[in-house]
Amino acid sequence: MCGQWHSADGLGRKSRRPPLALLVLSVALPVRTGTIFPVVDESNLSEAVAALKRAVRVVVSSGAGMSKESGIPTFRDALEGLWARYDPAELATPEAFQRNPDLVWAWYIERSEKLCTVQPHAGHYAIAELEGLIPEVVVLTQNVDGLHVRAGSRDVVELHGNLERFKCSADCRGRPTVIDLSTISYSKDHAPPCPYCGARVRPDVVWFGELLPPEAVERAFEEARRCQVMLVVGTSGAVQPAASLPVEARRAGAVVIEVNPAPSFITPTAHIFLQGTAGTVLPRLVAALRAEQEESP
Ligand code: APR
Numbered sequence: 473m474c475g476q477w478h479s480a481d482g483l484g485r486k487s488r489r490p491p492l493a494l495l496v497l498s499v500a501l502p503v504r505t506g507t508i509f510p511v512v513d514e515s516n517l518s519e520a521v522a523a524l525k526r527a528v529r530v531v532v533s534s535g536a537g538m539s540k541e542s543g544i545p546t547f548r549d550a551l552e553g554l555w556a557r558y559d560p561a562e563l564a565t566p567e568a569f570q571r572n573p574d575l576v577w578a579w580y581i582e583r584s585e586k587l588c589t590v591q592p593h594a595g596h597y598a599i600a601e602l603e604g605l606i607p608e609v610v611v612l613t614q615n616v617d618g619l620h621v622r623a624g625s626r627d628v629v630e631l632h633g634n635l636e637r638f639k640c641s642a643d644c645r646g647r648p649t650v651i652d653l654s655t656i657s658y659s660k661d662h663a664p665p666c667p668y669c670g671a672r673v674r675p676d677v678v679w680f681g682e683l684l685p686p687e688a689v690e691r692a693f694e695e696a697r698r699c700q701v702m703l704v705v706g707t708s709g710a711v712q713p714a715a716s717l718p719v720e721a722r723r724a725g726a727v728v729i730e731v732n733p734a735p736s737f738i739t740p741t742a743h744i745f746l747q748g749t750a751g752t753v754l755p756r757l758v759a760a761l762r763a764e765q766e767e768s769p
Pocket of ligand 1: 534535536537538540541546547548549553614615632705706707708709710711731732733734735736748749750751
């Protein structure tokens with residue numbers, strides 16, 4: 473698969489795809505690149521608004537904290553995070569699925585079904601509203617909950633897949649061989665067989681040690697290099713390759729704005745740190761941008 477990447481544009485030009493190590497989902501803490509300034513005040517908000525006002529291309533890069541106020545737990549919060557209560561090695565690796573497919577299936581089906589009971593919050597809607605204020609907005613998300621799309625964001629790149637989509641674990645009819653669960657019979661506690669080849673059906677999410685969808689990761693790095701502002705929301709920055717996106721954006725000259733209630737591994741890379749939750753900071757930020765644009769277009 474990697475071979476085809478050397479000339480992705482078909483013109484013999486060398487692709488700028490990230491190196492292989494950055495295509496696999498892995499916990500790898502990025503190098504700290506600066507000083508932490510976890511102070512948020514009105515001047516930070518004004519600086520962020522000014523950067524957004526100047527921008528033509530904005531990338532929003534979101535993680536689990538983005539959806540917390542919708543009632544979806546994060547992964548690494550000390551008490552409530554999913555990985556504080558469950559072992560990722562037992563639930564989120566291909567080996568775990570091979571060992572105990574029914575356990576993994578039951579866990580994901582439960583999380584998938586929960587999505588029917590949650591809604592996007594004001595922060596998701598604020599991001600969707602950005603599209604009316606800035607010429608080009610792309611959302612790169614590690615989240616598998618589909619809430620950005622449900623809130624109205626139109627250009628969403630799902631780096632880690634989607635919890636509402638399922639596929640054949642052997643991808644017997646090409647990558648991915650999507651299986652519509654409404655067309656097969658299954659129970660919550662037994663991973664059903666693929667209707668084409670009999671291999672187990674699994675969620676179409678990226679597990680640790682797996683490659684991210686190549687087009688998604690390529691687009692993400694390309695957008696990171698092209699944007700003037702990257703707004704990073706609700707990620708610890710502990711997981712690659714998404715953790716490298718702000719570094720890439722900053723290196724290419726973008727202003728990096730982080731929204732998070734607590735400093736993260738992204739914070740040293742951020743130019744502006746807006747301390748607070750997605751549901752409170754983002755609506756304020758977008759309202760301030762709208763007001764500023766109305767005042768002096
Ligand atoms: N608003 C914004 N950020 C929040 C909020 C909130 N309401 N609540 C918590 N946060 C922040 C936390 O401070 C933390 O920095 O969200 C971040 C959540 O970090 P993680 O749980 O590590 O989630 P994430 O970075 O998205 O994890 C990446 O790890 O297990 C894998 O594939 C899984 O996509 C996931 C990846």
